[in-house]
Amino acid sequence: MRKLFRQSSACIIAFCLSFSGTSVSAANETAQVTAFKQAVAESISTNSGIAEFYRSNGYQPVWTGNGPEFAARRAALFDAVSRADVHGLPAGKYRADALLQQMRDANSVRDLGLVEAELSRVFVIFARDLQSGLLDPSRVDTGIAREIPRLSPADQLSGLVASDATAFFRSIAPQSRQYLALLKHKIALEALMEQGGWGLDVPVAKMEPGDSGPNVVALRNRLVAMGYLRPTASPRYDDALREAVQKFQAAHGLETDGIAGQGTLTELNRPVSERLQAVIVALERERWMPRERGERHVLVNQTDFSASIVDQGHVSFQTRAVIGKNTSDRRSPEFSDQMEHMVINPSWYVPRSIVTKEYLPKLRANPHAVSHIEITDRQGRRVNRGAVNFSQFSSRSFPFSMRQPPGKSNALGLVKFMFPNKHNVYMHDTPQKDLFSREVRDFSHGCIRLADPFGFAYAILARQEENPKDYFHRVLDTGRETTVRLKKPIPVHLIYRTAFIGPKGEVEYRRDIYGRDQKIWEELNKAGVVLPSVQG
Missing domain, CATH: 2.40.440.10 (L,D-transpeptidase catalytic domain-like)
Structure with missing residues (x-):
């Protein structure tokens, strides 16, 4: 890819030189510039943000100009999109190969303008995904009511032009401790998958201190492979094994009783692929967070x-x-x-939903039900329960409020x-x-x-x-x-977060109690995010 990129860059530079070269007439040069601008304008007409940027800069090239700053931007873009999967993004979305082919096939100034527009389009999409997330969270689950801080395409392009290209691309991704540590752990999990994961599952049969036998050995081996226990040949559920189980339990939000029961063993047997999936989802979630917490x-x-x-x-x-x-x-x-x-x-001013769904049915049956709660009218006056026929009211027509005093x-x-x-x-x-x-x-x-x-x-x-x-x-x-x-x-x-970095830099996992992370993973997968082919 790098060789192909160099060839395409050389082709573009040749075109760029023709803009300012002395071998063409002034009229021809003007025609070439006009053709370039028209190609850019036509190609970006459906993207108002990119169009706004190019109108403001007089359709000057950002990528296809002649000079080291243009070469640096192209190199930084292709380097970044080629490593998009490191961040848990779908590398195929940014069509690096197709873009390189378009650059290589360019044989006119108009083609050069189309390349310029396409480079900006790919840049804006990639920068948005890496900076503030691939997905719209509220469309994944209405319970994720997070307002995503997204920069406009014009601001993204302006920021690039005003900065060192390499430094700018480094700054796009979140720089939080959580994000950087999760990235590191993602890479470690991918390497672990290639090596076969954590080995054989542990039979789901309760084990506790004092036990021995093949199940205990399987438990021991799994904890050693996961880094919670130093290598040992002991076949017994001894103090060292109990402490290792407690460490695992603490890192997974389980009761730290040191007993390997069904809940602990279920979490222990989750494969590397499932943990990697949780980390990729956590990276996407971190991109949704405000940069300044x-x-x-x-x-x-x-x-x-x-x-x-x-x-x-x-x-x-x-x-x-x-x-x-x-x-x-x-x-x-x-x-x-x-x-x-x-x-x-x-x-406690009882929410209307609780009043109508939970308390009104009880009041219909007995006007003195939930007597610890005051019933008040629209003026805030306390209502005499015995004087009201609550059965006449529906959830919509119920005219009262309810309040529990301090x-x-x-x-x-x-x-x-x-x-x-x-x-x-x-x-x-x-x-x-x-x-x-x-x-x-x-x-x-x-x-x-x-x-x-x-x-x-x-x-x-x-x-x-x-x-x-x-x-x-x-x-x-x-x-x-x-x-x-x-x-x-x-x-x-x-x-x-079902995957997050603890205070000592260690990764911790929690159960997906609402099923939200599973929904996020399914949408990421639809968008092209995939796990390595080797399963662990």
Whole structure:
């Protein structure tokens, strides 16, 4: 390909020299320039962004001019698209071979203009895919409500022209720690697939410390191959093996009991190809994220059932979380927003969907049902339940609102954290503390419940209160619903990652509880993204 590229480049340079050469008349030179411009204009007429750029620069060449900067741009483009699959993109989409053939076949100035336009078209598509993702996430799953920051074609081309070509192409892909480490791990997994993967599966039969036999040996061998256990000849489920099982469990979001039960063995037996698929999906997801996450931000990874505060790239606080139940109307969405305030001693204003779907049927049967919830009219006045015939109302005609006053039994607990959004999703305390001991924690109506909301509040307030704990409890002890504004809003990112890089640089995996990553993979596959042919 490189030899072919050099030949095509030589051909183009010859054409470029004819633009400024002295061997042609001024009239002929003008005709050639006009033919070039017309070819470019016609070819890009259906792409308003590219057309805008060329109109603004007078249809001057970006790729096919004569000089080292033009050669550098061509070389950088072909080098980048030839390695698109490294980033989990479909190399065939960018038609490098066909583009080289078009360059080689060019035998007129008009052809040169068509080559110029095609190079820009390929560049814009590639730059968009690598910078902000191949897919439109909301079309894959409506729960991925992420607004993708895409640069216009004109801005992409302007940025290229104003920069060193090699440096510009390096800057297109996300530069986050997650993205770069995932890329490295993707390459390692591909090499592992070529070598045959992690070996034989482990029989799915419960094993625990003290056991021995062929199943234990198979478990030992798998953990050694995966790097969780140093090579050993021991046939027993000893302390070293138990610790290795716990390491594996921790890295896969499982209960770290050191027992190889069905759940642990199911995750242990997943092939390299499946883990590689998760990493490729994670790379696409990382391209959807805003480049600037915030020097301090909140990160909720739904598959990990965790909420963290991240300061300058390091997790400074983390707590367990409960997310939306895996049903069509309760799954937690993915999006980014800004936390603006917290409410201490909150009331719970019951969402209309819960009022009509869950509470109205109960009120029809018994007007005094769910008595811990107040029923109010449009003026906010409390309704006398005994004076209302609830059976006359449908879900559409029900004229009342419902509210649970502040208190320890309130559905939101004693504090909620607000980042106003169209999904009506926020983070809050809960009286149902027992749920945080579960391994899989999808129980809410979509909001994020926190195991340690007080600790979370102290950490949030630490930037604006000298003694955040004392301040929080002074407000809490009043028993009154109180809004506490944040002096500096904090970015909040609700993400969903089945593959991510842990704090020590190790890759971790989680289960695809909502099936979203499977949908993303299917769409990537349709777009031409494929795994290596050797399966592990």
